Amino acid sequence: MNDRELVSKAIEAMKNAYAPYSNCFVGAALLCESGAVYTGCNVENASFGATICAERTAVSAAVSKGERTFTAIAVAGGKNGDITDFFPPCGICRQVLSEFASDDMRVILFNGKEIQGFAFRDLMPLSFLPDKLK
Numbered sequence: 542m543n544d545r546e547l548v549s550k551a552i553e554a555m556k557n558a559y560a561p562y563s564n565c566f567v568g569a570a571l572l573c574e575s576g577a578v579y580t581g582c583n584v585e586n587a588s589f590g591a592t593i594c595a596e597r598t599a600v601s602a603a604v605s606k607g608e609r610t611f612t613a614i615a616v617a618g619g620k621n622g623d624i625t626d627f628f629p630p631c632g633i634c635r636q637v638l639s640e641f642a643s644d645d646m647r648v649i650l651f652n653g654k655e656i657q658g659f660a661f662r663d664l665m666p667l668s669f670l671p672d673k674l675k
Contacts, residue, residue, distance in 0.1 A: 542572055544658060547615040548651045552624070554580035554595065555617055561585060567618030567628055569595035571603050574610035579603040583618075596634035600641070613647035614638065624653035629664065639668035 547570045555568025560583055567583045581598025593601075596616060603611070618628035627650040630638065638646070644662035651657075 542576075542578065542613075544613075544615065544647075544649045544656050547572055547578070547613060547649055548617060548656055550578055550580055551595075551615040551617040551651070554582045554599075555622065555624075556582075558582040558595070558618075558622075559584045562587070562589070564621050565618060565628075566620075566622040567595040567616065569599040570615045571596075571599040571611055572613040572615075573603055573608040574612055575608060577603070577606070577608060579606070579608070594631060594634050596630045597637050600637055604641075609641055610643075611638070611641050611646055612643075613649060615649040615651065617651045619653070624651065627652045627657065635665040636669065639665050639670060 550570035551568040555566050558566035560566050562585050569581045571579045579599045579602040581595045583595045585592045616628055619625055642661045646661040648659045
């Protein structure tokens with residue numbers, strides 16, 4: 542699956558976002574090593590700490606189906622559903638992704654005009670990984 546196709550799936554997922562408080566609609570599409578794609582959208586909550594981001598929704602969907610190896614994630618979002626800037630994963634999402642991501646997993650962002658890709662290691666160079674718990 543190419544980057545544009547993955548971004549398209551993220552944009553489609555964005556349409557299902559539940560964002561009555563921030564009005565920021567975000568979608569993510571996670572490509573697994575198996576070739577399967579799992580999508581997610583942000584789901585806000587009046588208790589803001591209970592809000593879940595699109596990236597973590599996609600990770601939860603993939604893991605609940607037995608996936609453990611991810612090769613790329615595309616993220617798109619914007620205020621009121623208008624994509625006008627890049628919406629990179631937040632720090633919590635980066636930490637969750639680090640549990641499964643290789644250093645070279647692609648993180649694909651879309652600002653409504655162009656696609657930019659990054660290696661995961663460039664977004665999360667010092668991940669807290671399971672080996673720290675040994």
